[in-house]
Amino acid sequence: MPFEFQGKHVTVAGLGVSGVPAAKVLHGLGARVTVVNDGADDRARAQAAELEALGITVRLGDGGTLPDGTELIVTAPGWKPTKPLFTAAGQAGVPVWGDVELAWRLRRPDSAPWLAVTGTNGKTTTVQMLASILKAAGLRTAAVGNIGVSLLDAVTGDEEYDVLAVELSSYQLHWAPSLRAHSAAVLNLAPDHLDWHGSMEAYAADKGRIYEGNRVACVYNVADKATEDLVREADVEEGCRAVGFTLGSPAPSQLGVVDGILVDRAFVENRHKNAQELAEVSDVNPPAPHNIANALAAAALARAFGVPATAVRDGLRAFTPDAHRIAHVADVDGVAYVDDSKATNTHAAEASLAAYGSIVWIAGGLAKGATFDELVAGAAKRLRGAVLIGADRVLIREALARHAPEVPVVDLDRTDTGAMLQAVQEARRLARPGDTVLLAPACASMDMFTNYNKRGDAFAQAVRELGA
Template structure:
């Protein structure tokens, strides 16, 4: 039987050596005397160090960089009793006496300190694992977990909106917005937490037991970090481990169902599919223009519950794109697994506003629509946007992270008016265009400073015709030229407004 609400599911000892840290399964356990090395001084590292210090642990923070913000955080932690060591030379082996490592999710398992800790039998937790173990002994907020190559943030924030519409004190946390430790330790406890999990976070997780979970989709991404697609997919599948009530999978992505079948779940947990077609029994899907539930209703063989209409999902007056509908179905399924009524699903989706840089409408000018989809940091995400518009002047490029681009280009070739390519891996994209879209004009920008976006937009305006969509959907990460994908999207929107002579708020 699954644990009662708020009760903690036991840790699986197979995941880590027999060690004093094994018994630390709630915030009121005895953390004093534990010697912890915290990797990184970003938002999650600072939160982890702060929480551990408050509970009496001895904390050493190891940071490879020394920015002004990190120096300010180090000063605060020093006052609280931590030791902070800057420089990569301190990240080769755990400090002497360390009996737990808490790592930033971006640190790969091949990092020297991770290898040394593993060889020494020292447990390694990510900040999400630490947060799970920092929950209250009784009455802790249940987790509803979301992962996938694409759509995680949209789904988890949709879920947050639905839960709030049901009158619950809920928050989206984890790989989006609020750090998960802050959500868990908030002085005003949440009723339920919608948790976005990246493959990095799942790799370092050990004992999380969500009420319901979903892997939205799996496509090649972060191969440089994981080493192979198979390892990346395995990490995505860990979202289903120890799920108590429902594992949701994407009927359009058979691998997600395979990952459910391979997972060790709590006895009685159900596999629930979601589909853009008519739902079978124990699935959510679409009937005409309605989202329908045949999984969480009485007599599901003969009945279905209407959850929302496409009109409730409309963005800027347009019908929702297929991937947006899929995200809504996944969010609805998680909420229904938690017991949220259909009316709250409808109200939450109706109230929801999409996150920035996800097929965000910037402006329509002289019959040309300009769309910021900077969040498309891999080919699958870009494919969803490219399938939603026609004809397209496509602005693409950045860091491909080892992903293949040929299938995306081949599938989108007939929709392209022109392609404008920039970024460190631009030659890879240009070569794919030459192979699969030889008749599509290709414009290549060799500059790699942020001003290159102004050049890209100027070229796009020149190439576009009335009825076209100028689409920034890079299919690649942004860090070769920008601080993050948000900065890239902001640069695109600002460049569009400058080039068109529009006010900033247009």
């Protein structure tokens, strides 16, 4: 039965990107809305004033108490399940939804199906590639979820879509029990956000929710067995298929690479004997191995929706990656400078480091509980040197001492934003012609910068000053 909002008391947990739109939509549906928020800073007060002008109740600085009479909580995805508000909700039998669950419940009967993507890394790029492919096929679509158009706007607005390309985080999936996608992909699994989920098992289980109820295809990474395991555990509709993607030659029911060509052996007639050429590796921008994997996952979801091979090629050619994702900034004195500030965890940094032969690595920041031994051991042979910045740089320095003791290390004992200029200057000193100076921090940025974008901008500006 659909949830009836008219007259219901709904508590929205958290202001911000998801909370404010959710409160407005629920208020418009006739719910009695109370917004609770931990903080009470200037931004929160401004948002509260905007909502209160509509007749919505807002409680700042009190995110832990369940308002009397609450019948449903709609939470911002980042709120931890262990918060007292949710403990109280569980004791009172009050359901908790995220913004994705709310959007799913508000879809019209004729709403566009969802092609959904999650994974530790590569989600945004893959969803943007997917949207580009779908547009190349002439379909009305948008990249939504964690990026682009708000999911609530997409399902409640006037714009009509044929299909949606949906990026979903583990946080969002945790609070989305009813989600049932047309097809979905888990790109990879590596330890991340374990402080939020509590364990790797819980993190993986939340990622695996994306496969529940899939109708056509569950897309997994052949090189990452954990993603295939999630497919095996999922309860899907009859006839839904497991479709793998691989950087090697694909087996039947897989997409892969043969002689520089992306090929499909899943969505073709007689896939045991036939394959369909989709695009060339050179059509992928940039053609780093992990980005080729992203392209294959996007292609698999598009093909599951019936998109022709030519649209895969045209969509990949038209795609331009966001800033700070393996972005070539400049060449200075024969050395390439590459900004992958988006590599905010070890798994992303591992993929970035694997794309280059001889590297001066700029790394460090907030580790978020990560360890770096495996990352450093795998990259040691490619490291010309390392320059470390940020609050948790000692963890990387110790891993380098254990697994790459011959690699020269510059440890910058500073966490101010100006440290990036010194880091780039030190990296230039270590680099030789043909090397790549790579910003792939393997850490979050908030110890020094507002976000990874600002960190990448600082790197790019420092590189421009080198060439001035």
